[in-house]
Amino acid sequence: MSIQQITPKQRGYLIVNSHPAGSEATVDRQWRRIEPAAATGRAPVVLVLGASAGYGQAILLAGLRRHGVRGIGVAYEGAATERRTATAGWYRTAATSALAEGSGGDVTFVNADAYADATRAEVLKLLAERYGPVDHLVYSLASPRRTDPATGEVHHSVIKPIGSPYTSPSLLFDDGAPQVGTVDLAPADEAERAATVKVMGGEDWGLWVRALAEADLLSPGFTTVALSYVGSEITAPVYRQGTIGAAKEHLEATARELQTGVLADRGRAFTVVAGAAVTQASTAIPSIALYTSLLRNVLGEDGWRTTDDQAVDLWEQLTGAKEPALDDRGRIRLDGWELDPAVQDRVRELWADPEAALAADPAGAAWFYNQFRQLYGWDVPGVDYTVGVETAVPWPGQR
Structure with a gap:
């Protein structure tokens, strides 16, 4: 047992601890927002x-809630230690697992x-032994680094412009109060561009699809x-x-290479262009918070499409209830x-003078800050942060 009363440890857009009950509550709220079917x-x-986060988590929850999906979720999260809580994704995964079990x-x-x-290899073995061929593979990885399995080289992604320097207004928070600052970025060199493609491009996605095909784990x-x-x-x-x-x-x-190659006459591959969202990945991108x-x-609230809304829409297209909304490049558009x-x-009118825009209407910045904090389980309505909570929550299946 590790009951602790914890407070957020935050600096800018970095929060190094998370709240178990708050993280669980965010998943419960998502679950309730998704209309069951x-x-x-x-x-x-x-x-x-x-x-365990962002669109991947929303798509899994929507699949469970509306289509009774079964299968495997892969995430890379850190357990609690004597000095630190587990990551928020760890706690969200435990909550998602409990909801899945409760719904059968x-x-x-x-x-x-x-x-x-x-x-x-571990996932393929588990699929073969327990679930069989895969109907839907959702690739929603975001990471600052990737080790190339073929060479062992570690590649690091960067967030930089290409060709010219970038100067832009940005949103800063000083003790929770929004302020407009400025971000200046030098352009990436070719090595940085190539490394970012290695981490965040399609190479790993292709490896997963080909591995499933070679293991005869692609369903019709x-x-x-x-x-x-x-x-x-x-x-x-x-x-x-x-x-x-x-x-x-x-x-x-x-996606195009997979469609004409390993998946020719065997399946479909699409990129999905989602809309704006407050995620742990997006908050790392300069100027995105302000935008x-x-x-x-x-x-406003009525016009905003949450990750859950978009996940439900995507599942309608994946299951054939709706025709895929493809653009002229063959991408599914949710944005x-x-x-x-x-x-x-x-938005462009407001961007022309963001300080005046925030002074006239600070609601958007306050909403963004609240959504950002909730990514780590903080500021979630209904959670009592004055009481101690168990931080050493087991990973699903580990008791």
């Missing part, structure tokens, strides 16, 4: 890579580096999707036209609500 037919077998679901969670050959009608983002022209210099954009281009090229806050002000021209025109 009566599952029909055989339960689809899924493999979700990156199942059958999901096994593997805590391991999804980039490693040993993890692939197999579909795989990898999460991507395009975003606004406002953030394009540091995102879509920068090093991350180069990685996303590689991811999209990988997202202004976007929230424009759309029309964000990139609506009228919405973007208004």
Whole structure:
């Protein structure tokens, strides 16, 4: 037992501890927001890579809630120690597992580096022994580094523009109060661009799909999707036209290669362009916090599409209830609500003078800050942070 009363340890956009009850509550709230549906037919077998956070977690929860999926979720999270809590993703995974069990679901969670050959071997063995061929592979990994399994070389991703320096307003928080600052980034060199593609491009996705094919673990009608983002022209210099954009281009090229290669006549591969969201990955990108806050002000609560909303929409397309909403590059688009021209025109007007925009309407920035804190289980409504909580929560299946 490790009962502790804990407080957040935060510096800027970095929080190094998490709250078990708060993290569990965020998952419970997601579960309740997703409208249940009566599952029909055989339960689809899924493999979700990156199942403990962001879109990967939302897609798994929506699959469980609405389609009774079964299968494996892979995440790489840290356990509690004497000095630190477990990561928020650890606690979210425990909560997701409890909900799956309570709803009669059958999901096994593997805590391991999804980039490693040993993890692939472990997951393939588990699939063969317990679940059988995979219907849907969801690739939603975000990491600052990746070890190439072929060479052992460790590659580090960077968030930088390509070609020219980048200067932009950004959103800072001093003791929770929003302020507009400035971010200046030098352009990436070729080695940095290539390393970012190695980490965040499609190479690892391709390895997973080919491994499933070689193990005869692709079901008839197999579909795989990898999460991507395009975003606004406002953030394009540091995102879509920068090093991350180069990685996303590689991811999209990988989808086409898989479709015409290993999946020819055997399945489908798509990238999924999701809309803006407050995730642990997105908060690391300069200017995204400010852009997202202004976007929230424009759309309001009624116009905002949560990760859960988008996950439900994606499942409708994966299961054939709706035709896939493909663009001219063959990508599934979930971001029309964000990139609506009228919405973007208004965001650009606010971006022209962000200090005045925040002074006139601070709600978006306050919402962003609250959403960011909730990623780690803090500031969640209904949670009593004055009482001690058990921090040494076991990983699902480990008692």
